[in-house]
Amino acid sequence: MEFTPPEINLLIVAPVLIIMAAGSLGMVIDLFMPDGKKGWAVWLAAIGLLLALAQNIALWNGNYETFIPQNGVAMVVMDNFAIFLNATFLLTGLLVIPLSRSYLQRTGLEKPEYYMLLLFSISGMMLMGMANDLILVFLALEVLSIPLYIMCGMLWPRPESEESAMKYFLLGAFSSAIFVFGIALVYGATTTTAIPLIFDAVAANGLNAMIVTGLAFLMVGAGFKVAAVPFHMWTPDVYEGAPTPVTAFMSVGAKIAGFAALLRVLMLALPQASGEWVTAVAVLSTLTLIIGNVVAIRQGNIKRMLAYSSIAHAGYILIAVAAAADNPSAGVSSALFYMFAYLFTNLGAFGMVIALERNYGEGNLLDDFKGLAKRHPWLSLAMAYFMLSLTGIPPTGGFSAKFYVFGAAIEAELYWLVLIGVITSVISGYYYLRVVYLMYMFDGEGQLITGRALQFAVFVMAISTLVLGLFPEGLFNLTAEATLSATRLLAGG
Amino acid sequence: MTATIDWYVALSAILFTIGALGVLLRRSAIIVFMCIELMLNSANLLFVAFARSLGDLHGQVLVFFVIVVAAAEVAVGLALIVTIFRTKRSINIDEINLLKG
Amino acid sequence: MTGEQFVFLAVSGLTIVAGILVVTLRNLFHAALAMMLSFLGVAGIYIMLGAGFLAAAQLLIYIGAISILIIFAIMLTRRMMQAQDTPFNSQAGAGLVTAVLSFILLVFVITRLWRNEIFDSPPEVPTAIMNQIVVQLGSDFVSPGAYVIPFIVASMLLLAALIGAVYVAWPQVEDEA
Numbered sequence: 001m002e003f004t005p006p007e008i009n010l011l012i013v014a015p016v017l018i019i020m021a022a023g024s025l026g027m028v029i030d031l032f033m034p035d036g037k038k039g040w041a042v043w044l045a046a047i048g049l050l051l052a053l054a055q056n057i058a059l060w061n062g063n064y065e066t067f068i069p070q071n072g073v074a075m076v077v078m079d080n081f082a083i084f085l086n087a088t089f090l091l092t093g094l095l096v097i098p099l100s101r102s103y104l105q106r107t108g109l110e111k112p113e114y115y116m117l118l119l120f121s122i123s124g125m126m127l128m129g130m131a132n133d134l135i136l137v138f139l140a141l142e143v144l145s146i147p148l149y150i151m152c153g154m155l156w157p158r159p160e161s162e163e164s165a166m167k168y169f170l171l172g173a174f175s176s177a178i179f180v181f182g183i184a185l186v187y188g189a190t191t192t193t194a195i196p197l198i199f200d201a202v203a204a205n206g207l208n209a210m211i212v213t214g215l216a217f218l219m220v221g222a223g224f225k226v227a228a229v230p231f232h233m234w235t236p237d238v239y240e241g242a243p244t245p246v247t248a249f250m251s252v253g254a255k256i257a258g259f260a261a262l263l264r265v266l267m268l269a270l271p272q273a274s275g276e277w278v279t280a281v282a283v284l285s286t287l288t289l290i291i292g293n294v295v296a297i298r299q300g301n302i303k304r305m306l307a308y309s310s311i312a313h314a315g316y317i318l319i320a321v322a323a324a325a326d327n328p329s330a331g332v333s334s335a336l337f338y339m340f341a342y343l344f345t346n347l348g349a350f351g352m353v354i355a356l357e358r359n360y361g362e363g364n365l366l367d368d369f370k371g372l373a374k375r376h377p378w379l380s381l382a383m384a385y386f387m388l389s390l391t392g393i394p395p396t397g398g399f400s401a402k403f404y405v406f407g408a409a410i411e412a413e414l415y416w417l418v419l420i421g422v423i424t425s426v427i428s429g430y431y432y433l434r435v436v437y438l439m440y441m442f443d444g445e446g447q448l449i450t451g452r453a454l455q456f457a458v459f460v461m462a463i464s465t466l467v468l469g470l471f472p473e474g475l476f477n478l479t480a481e482a483t484l485s486a487t488r489l490l491a492g493g
Numbered sequence: 494m495t496a497t498i499d500w501y502v503a504l505s506a507i508l509f510t511i512g513a514l515g516v517l518l519r520r521s522a523i524i525v526f527m528c529i530e531l532m533l534n535s536a537n538l539l540f541v542a543f544a545r546s547l548g549d550l551h552g553q554v555l556v557f558f559v560i561v562v563a564a565a566e567v568a569v570g571l572a573l574i575v576t577i578f579r580t581k582r583s584i585n586i587d588e589i590n591l592l593k594g
Numbered sequence: 595m596t597g598e599q600f601v602f603l604a605v606s607g608l609t610i611v612a613g614i615l616v617v618t619l620r621n622l623f624h625a626a627l628a629m630m631l632s633f634l635g636v637a638g639i640y641i642m643l644g645a646g647f648l649a650a651a652q653l654l655i656y657i658g659a660i661s662i663l664i665i666f667a668i669m670l671t672r673r674m675m676q677a678q679d680t681p682f683n684s685q686a687g688a689g690l691v692t693a694v695l696s697f698i699l700l701v702f703v704i705t706r707l708w709r710n711e712i713f714d715s716p717p718e719v720p721t722a723i724m725n726q727i728v729v730q731l732g733s734d735f736v737s738p739g740a741y742v743i744p745f746i747v748a749s750m751l752l753l754a755a756l757i758g759a760v761y762v763a764w765p766q767v768e769d770e771a
Contacts, residue, residue, distance in 0.1 A: 150758030188543035565755035572759035
């Protein structure tokens with residue numbers, strides 16, 4: 001039998017391959033490196049991420065598809081939507097690495113496994129954006145989650161860390177099982193798990209009870225991942241117990257990946273069901289905004305406060321998703337913009353928390369912020385700026401993001417949802433600005449432990465937030481292009 | 494009347510609910526995990542049932558991937574359970590409450 | 595009642611009863627055995643549905659590997675093998691309500707299905723395909739025209755899970771102060 005090389009263009013999936021290869025390479029190198037040198041893993045991870053990012057950007061506007069099974073629909077698509085999300089995840093990784101460096105050294109965690117698991121998780125996130133088949137979405141969900149379960153528990157034998165890993169694991173496995181059941185129901189109703197074919201099947205045969213139930217199960221499964229209310233119970237405990245760089249990574253990366261899955265399912269597979277899911281999404285969004293913002297006020301621990309804050313931000317993104325039912329391009333592109341801006345702002349805020357945490361579990365209270373402004377003026381200014389951005393006060397990236405999201409929702413005539421969004425944004429000002437107040441108006445013993453890497457990363461993130469605040473149109477055009485390529489089915493293209 | 498596909502779907506739904514009940518009700522982390530495995534099995538059942546009724550082998554292939562995921566979760570989950578037990582001497586979920594703030 | 599129906603009821607009854615036992619038994623080890631019984635029942639269902647290869651895989655992986663791992667974990671956390679005061683956790687009330695509601699939802703869906711014509715009778719899967727299934731599966735898993743991407747992703751998943759599990763479960767080197 002002759003061997004005919006298969007017709008696949010590996011360059012298309014090269015970003016993911018690079019990250020996976022870097023992760024595996026790291027484990028191999030670990031075998032041979034003497035125990036004393038520990039820093040090499042950082043450079044391997046960083047170089048891998050940069051290479052992947054470069055390759056990723058090079059693929060822009062290519063609309064490639066590859067790995068096409070018999071039903072004629074590619075399993076993996078590299079449309080602009082996927083490229084944008086990939087860039088988001090890779091940037092998350094690139095920023096988390098300098099943030100975590102000195103923290104890891106302080107707590108004795110500086111092992112190559114940390115970076116390799118980080119890389120594996122990022123590869124799962126990237127696959128999530130590129131997946132064109134529900135089973136690949138499920139596998140990507142697991143690939144991104146399982147390293148996170150471990151990373152939460154990496155500070156064993158500290159019991160808080162182990163507990164957070166256990167809780168995250170049990171809830172994560174539970175939600176995965178629900179998600180798979182949803183896939184099975186959709187498969188039964190449409191004979192396929194490929195997303196464009198699901199779209200065709202629904203277009204041809206209409207909706208039936210089984211597809212809608214499958215959709216409900218899929219949304220519940222994804223809802224756990226993005227920590228929407230009422231699936232948010234795990235978030236505060238897990239965020240508090242995990243090592244803070246891992247918390248930072250989770251709060252941005254896992255959440256955006258969860259939204260990638262949700263967007264793919266809702267927008268590309270089942271847009272005709274939008275009459276059904278827009279109400280559900282709007283209700284979820286309302287609950288999430290209210291509970292996330294209100295409970296955050298009562299938190300005395302900054303990690304728990306940021307956990308509830310990230311729950312609330314999922315609520316804002318859900319507003320954009322709800323708007324996408326009526327107006328796909330505005331809704332999805334504002335969601336993408338929000339996620340990108342949120343990445344910089346949230347990681348920046350966590351950067352300060354990491355710097356403040358002298359040792360695992362110490363220095364996490366709001367009171368520890370007192371008097372920081374006098375000792376570390378520049379970093380406190382950055383933190384104040386991040387808090388402004390999280391509240392949504394101009395000129396910050398957070399404000400631009402909320403502006404676009406609310407704009408899309410107004411276009412979709414979801415007025416009451418916008419009202420709730422605005423009111424809760426104002427409420428959130430209380431707990432965000434409280435941090436600023438503590439930093440500047442009090443005297444205290446707050447001490448930051450920063451290395452050059454962390455300072456550089458925080459600086460980059462602050463500048464990015466400023467740029468997004470002052471010149472948002474550039475990014476917004478990018479997200480609009482990304483959305484266009486993803487929804488070309490809906491645009492009739 | 495043969496056993497039509499509805500019966501298999503009903504069985505799958507019942508098994509899923511039993512598993513979900515177990516996750517929500519039981520105290521021991523290992524039992525919760527066993528119930529999650531039950532839920533995954535029920536989803537597998539659904540896949541195979543639909544594969545049969547639709548005459549399509551795609552469903553059976555998907556079952557393999559779900560089994561792989563279940564195996565990976567078992568490895569990780571049990572490692573975490575054993576680690577917690579070493580530290581706390583208990584895997585009672587009610588006692589995993591150091592983080593309630 | 596035909597033979598097929600009888601067999602179905604027997605096997606599914608076994609699966610369901612075993613499932614209920616997993617949820618209600620106090621002794622962890624007995625619950626694990628019940629779980630193995632449940633997996634056996636599911637394997638029987640696979641055979642009835644014509645998925646012989648899957649049934650064998652189910653036996654090997656679920657009963658032969660996953661259940662054994664769980665029993666290992668039970669043995670390693672030995673003190674929990676004793677019966678507890680109550681097996682039900684503090685969230686039992688809310689959990690029960692939620693599960694009952696979900697069950698009602700599922701029953702609703704299924705009864706709607708009863709009238710759905712797609713499912714009147716399963717088509718006969720040609721024996722040629724049934725005999726070829728192992729070959730077909732094998733080539734599908736590695737063919738770029740089929741399932742190679744999920745296959746590769748699944749292997750990366752196993753690698754990551756292995757690394758993580760070993761890292762977490764490694765015995766401590768330093769002594770506990």
